[in-house]
Amino acid sequence: MRFLLCALLLGISLSPVQAESPEPRPEVWKTIATEGHxxxxxxxxxxxxxxxxxxxxxxxxxxxxxxxxxxxxWTAKSETPMELHHFQGVVVEDAIYLMGAMTGPYPKETPLEKVVVYYPEEDRFDFVHSIPESRRRGGAGAVYHEGWIYLIGGITNGHVDGCRSWFDRYDPQTGVWEIMPDAPHERDHFQAAVIGDRLYAAGGRVTSKRNNAVFSQTIRKVDVYDFAIGEWLPAEQCPDLPTLRAGNSAVAIEGELVVGGGESGDQKQAHNEIEVFDPATNEWTVWPSLNQGRHGTGLVRIGDSLFTASGSGNRGGGPELTTTERLKLER
Structure with a gap:
């Protein structure tokens, strides 16, 4: 009471202290009613x-x-010149590069012999440089960094066997192909992303229909390659993925690694979890889950929104989806 009286006499405001505005947080995923699908x-x-x-x-x-x-x-453009699947597209200047892809039916799909390029402004495909025969595989992660496309992991014999820890880089201008140090883990059916001078290979599995292990051998450890020192980081410096899954999507957003969707042997439904790793704190946070779990697609940021579309709603081949979801990244 004495403090209250003094405060009133001195004209001191006793209004509640205003908390600092919280950092922008994602809202919830919304399934968009698009024109076409x-x-x-x-x-x-x-x-x-x-x-x-x-x-x-x-x-x-x-x-x-x-x-x-x-x-x-949504607008439909040209068809692909052949069946192309199990790849992570990479944008380089005015083109989208399709590498680490496969063609043909399950389970013994065939890796592509050449790099395929799509030119969006011309709506045109082209087959460019040959991939060395001894390094052909599908289901690999692919990223672009300082003039090179880096290809990580993959599988050589469709879904039968042949999962690899290979790491290569390719110059899209000259076609030069260089073999890099193998990644710490063999993995396929995953995506990679670059944050600063580091590459993150997150999710995936060792697919082996030969051993009746198509979905079960998922990879917990995220492999991290440091471009500055030219080495893969030791396991103790690399994060563990909270939710094990393959066929997942990965994207870098403002210095953080976003991993979403996927499939695993633990559940029939495709995963809807979105988990985000912050290299600065070495911690994972959980973002809102997708409305519809899905695998075999991607996550793309445009402006203040994160998008996903299509994919499979269960592990394996279906149901194939036509929906589009959007997550606003700022309130």
């Missing part, structure tokens, strides 16, 4: 190019489907 598919690549979504490949021969957030419409 993408062709149902999975094991495809979802890529961002000039503020649009490009959905390429997947099982069977499909058109390239393009989503423009400004018009909220």
């Amino acid at each position: 993408p062709t149902a598919r999975h094991e495809a690549a979802l890529v961002g190019f000039q503020d649009k979504l490009y959905l390429l490949g997947g099982r069977r021969i499909n058109p390239v489907d393009v989503y423009d957030p400004r018009t909220n419409a």
